[in-house]
Amino acid sequence: MDTAFTEHRTREPAGGLATIVDDFSADQRAFRNVSWGKAMMWIFLLSDTFIFGTFLIGYMAARMSTTEPWPNASEVFALEIAGRHLPLILIAIMTFVLISSSGTMAMAVNCGYRRQRRATAALLVATAILGATFVGMQAFEWTKLIGEGVRPWGNPWGAAQFGSAFFMITGFHGTHVTIGVIFLLAIARKVIRGDFDHGRPGFFTGRRGRYEAVEIMGLYWHFVDLVWVFIFAFFYLW
Amino acid sequence: MSEIAHNDAAHHIVVKAHPIRLYLVVWAWLFVLSAFSYLVDYFHLTGALRYTLILTFMMLKAGLIVAVFMHMAWERLALVYAILVPIGAILAFVAAMAIEADYTLLTRLAFFSEGQS
Numbered sequence: 630m631d632t633a634f635t636e637h638r639t640r641e642p643a644g645g646l647a648t649i650v651d652d653f654s655a656d657q658r659a660f661r662n663v664s665w666g667k668a669m670m671w672i673f674l675l676s677d678t679f680i681f682g683t684f685l686i687g688y689m690a691a692r693m694s695t696t697e698p699w700p701n702a703s704e705v706f707a708l709e710i711a712g713r714h715l716p717l718i719l720i721a722i723m724t725f726v727l728i729s730s731s732g733t734m735a736m737a738v739n740c741g742y743r744r745q746r747r748a749t750a751a752l753l754v755a756t757a758i759l760g761a762t763f764v765g766m767q768a769f770e771w772t773k774l775i776g777e778g779v780r781p782w783g784n785p786w787g788a789a790q791f792g793s794a795f796f797m798i799t800g801f802h803g804t805h806v807t808i809g810v811i812f813l814l815a816i817a818r819k820v821i822r823g824d825f826d827h828g829r830p831g832f833f834t835g836r837r838g839r840y841e842a843v844e845i846m847g848l849y850w851h852f853v854d855l856v857w858v859f860i861f862a863f864f865y866l867w
Numbered sequence: 868m869s870e871i872a873h874n875d876a877a878h879h880i881v882v883k884a885h886p887i888r889l890y891l892v893v894w895a896w897l898f899v900l901s902a903f904s905y906l907v908d909y910f911h912l913t914g915a916l917r918y919t920l921i922l923t924f925m926m927l928k929a930g931l932i933v934a935v936f937m938h939m940a941w942e943r944l945a946l947v948y949a950i951l952v953p954i955g956a957i958l959a960f961v962a963a964m965a966i967e968a969d970y971t972l973l974t975r976l977a978f979f980s981e982g983q984s
């Protein structure tokens with residue numbers, strides 16, 4: 630068995646399309662040096678891409694087909710700060726906060742593989758705090774818009790579909806961020822307890838804990854940031 | 868099993884070898900690109916220039932996040948293609964719905980204006 634595998638690997642093509650064909654036609658596993666946990670997270674994220682993709686497509690279809698003028702996001706999300714009128718400023722700050730959380734997450738993954746337990750946990754907690762800050766600002770934004778009369782069935786500025794698209798898309802994204810914060814704190818707890826240093830099995834599984842859990846957590850968190858990149862471009866800037 | 872362990876370890880070694888500086892540089896670039904996106908709105912750019920810039924900055928940011936932060940650049944091609952190719956279906960869906968929405972708008976304009984006159 631082992632020798633057959635070794636023999637197979639020596640015949641492995643150099644790269645490119647041949648590698649893909651070879652991997653997918655493998656008798657044992659297609660994603661050869663990818664653990665099941667990571668492969669499953671990627672496949673989940675692909676399915677989530679379809680969910681957010683259909684939301685944004687629905688928004689596009691509603692916006693393109695309405696005869697009413699679409700509310701100007703630049704003005705709807707403007708704020709007065711220190712007497713200055715700044716268009717879209719809250720959304721810009723939220724974008725920077727979420728990008729920063731992705732930065733701390735990427736460093737947490739790196740520290741995890743270096744087995745720096747304390748640094749990894751600290752960076753995960755920092756990521757969770759930035760994520761919670763983002764959700765807080767989103768709650769503020771929702772409160773402000775609801776106060777101004779935005780509803781899923783109408784708003785004071787134009788096309789009625791603006792409200793339903795806004796609440797649906799940002800609501801689903803905010804839910805993802807909230808779940809991510811909980812996920813981050815759960816992983817941070819495992820890291821600081823030393824689960825991944827001692828290979829302590831998780832609650833639902835007999836498999837030994839590894840620092841790869843931090844990378845898989847990171848995939849989810851970066852995806853949340855990735856979705857925001859598209860929401861920012863299509864909903865707020867377009 | 869030893870094969871799996873060996874391959875996992877290989878990925879860890881690659882990722883571990885990245886200096887923290889790589890992530891800080893990407894972080895800085897994401898900040899700069901986001902600032903550029905915001906400036907597109909701040910300076911009230913309009914028309915084709917606005918849409919081109921928004922899409923360019925969006926794709927650059929998405930590319931950096933997926934390639935570096937999510938380590939896609941260092942994954943095996945079989946996984947990269949398994950994830951990226953199905954996204955083409957979304958683009959096809961976008962095209963189909965854009966045509967459909969255009970048609971809906973045309974019929975609304977035709978019927979609504981007729982009803983009002």
